[in-house]
Amino acid sequence: MNQDLQKTLWAAADKLRSNMDAAEYKHVVLGLIFLKYISDAFDERREELQAAFADPKHELYLGDDSQVPTMLEDRDFFTMANVFWVPESARWETIRNQAKQPDIGKRIDDALIAIEQDNTRLKGILDKRFARTQLEPGRLGELIDMISSIGFGAKDKAKDTLGEIYEYFLGQFASAEGKKGGQFYTPASVVKVLVEVLSPHKGKVYDPCCGSGGMFVQSEKFVESHGGKFGDISIYGQESNPTTWRLVAMNLAIRGMDFNLGKEPADTFTRDQHPDLRADYIMANPPFNISDWGGDKLASDPRWVYGTPPAGNANYAWLQHMLWHLKPTGMAGVVLANGSMSSNTNNEGAIRKAMVEADVVEIMVALPPQLFFNTQIPACLWFLAKDKTKNGRNRQGEFLFIDARKLGRMEGRVFRVFDDTDIEKIALAVHAWRHSFSPLPQAGEGLGERVYADEPGFCASVKLSTIAEHGFVLTPGRYVGAEEVEDDDEAFADKMAMLTAKLAEQMKAGDELDDLIREKLGRLGYKL
DSSP states (O other): OOHHHHHHHHHHHHHHHTTSOHHHHHHHHHHHHHHHHHHHHHHHHHHHHHHHHTOTTSTTOOSOGGGHHHHTTOTHHHHTTTOOOOOGGGSHHHHHHTTTSTTHHHHHHHHHHHHHHHOGGGTTTSOOOGGGOOOOTTHHHHHHHHHHTOOOOSGGGHHHHHHHHHHHHHHHHHHHHGGGGGGTOOOHHHHHHHHHHHOOOSEEEEETTOTTSHHHHHHHHHHHHTTOOTTSEEEEEOOSOHHHHHHHHHHHHHTTOOOBOOSSOOOTTTSOSOTTOOEEEEEEOOOTTOSOSOGGGOTTOTTOTTOOOOTTOOHHHHHHHHHHTEEEEEEEEEEEEGGGGTOOSTTHHHHHHHHHHTTOEEEEEEOOSSOOSSOOSOEEEEEEESOTTSSSSOOTTEEEEEEOTTOOEEETTTEEEOOHHHHHHHHHHHHHHHHOOOOOOOTTSOSTTOOOOOBTTTEEEEEHHHHHHTTTOOOTHHHHOOOOOOOOSOOHHHHHHHHHHHHHHHHHHHHHHHHHHHHHHHHTTOOO
16 A cells, blocks of 8 residues: 555544544544445445346346345345445445534444444444544544545455555554553564464464454465465454454454454453464464563463463463463464563573473574564564474474574664565574575575575574573574674784774874964963
8 A cells, every 4th residue: 555645644643633642542543444444345245236136147136126225235145245234324424424413423333333233243342432532523523534535446455455554553553652552562573573484374373462463464464475365364362451352353354354352351361262272373472571460370270381480470471371372283473571581580490491491492583672662671582383393394402593683774763673674584594494404595585495504693503402501591692603704805913003003193193283282372371
């Protein structure tokens, strides 16, 4: 989608916000975008049906025009095509025609209630807050007009366009909210690294703290871009924050994706919504270092296969929860604070040692700073695998370390992002290591039949015995070594002589400048 259009829409929407808090306004804007999309999808399906009913060659041909109006209101024709049924009172045209009414907020809430009643999959997930919104009078109507003006182009691109707008707005709201924004949004470039490394082609994808659903959206994009079919992955998620739980449901519904977010928003540790799930892929960005996760009440939980996590930090609870939910052939990618790689507080060092010795840790990636909205704490990526003989060559007893701290670029003064070349560099190293062994493919070459080789300063393949020598610390910097310095063919003695001569010249010039200053001051009657 045209990025200028995205920026224009955001600028217009943000201007209408006036003094309203971004955290509240987010649900108003994204709720309207959702309503616009499902109404557009409904209208598109309605047009398809109308053409089919009038086409003698189509299996739905009616032959009697008088039946058409009735048949166009038969919801089965819509649900069979995975299209939400939208009652007449909730259709966008109806909402737009009422946009200037003083009670438009209540009318939108009523429209959302009607949609929930007619679509059991959306029951309880739509955020009905428009009647009590704090927007200035008339601003809600202006916002409806703005969203109505979005040009979608070809109908079959409408889903992609609205999905991209939704994703862009999520990122902009996360940025506007700062630390709070990080609670529901993982930057897209970080998600892409996880997805490219795990390569979720087909199967069950799970995120136990799914935020607004970025992991699922990128996974679906990966499948489609690699020749797979929409629906090749099954989505399972959990989210404890009720408003964010609604946000992810809308985000996925906009794209027509089927999903299971559990019966309700709930805490992953104490009210696991998918206790029997064994996933092919797990991707997550849990909150870092949380201390109030209820660990003291879960001391004997069966998920703690490698040791009981300390009550004061949930990092190793998250890792073990994900291992518990992995299939024997599954893989997981988890964002955690850097401290998780080296901490020996309470039982953390012992758990890490047990995980390494059990060979369930596959890859460690050190990330650069300033990638996240909600924290300046340095972060890393853990990639876990229960069986290293699967998904590539036999990698038992081997571990890949990647130091990506020098990758990425600053976007503005505050946030860093990975470009596609950065993501590709990491993914190429991983896939070459997983599938072959000993030169690393160059960015842009693709994977093919490449072979892996360590790259000083960036990546290293390490044996278990070496990690044991380092006390089971998993910080990549310990293992990748120093970056090679390019040899400029200039002998050290010659270079040192040149630098010494240059320094002597600068010191001589400094002495001459001191003498000149003394002379000038002397003429004025001052002495140094």
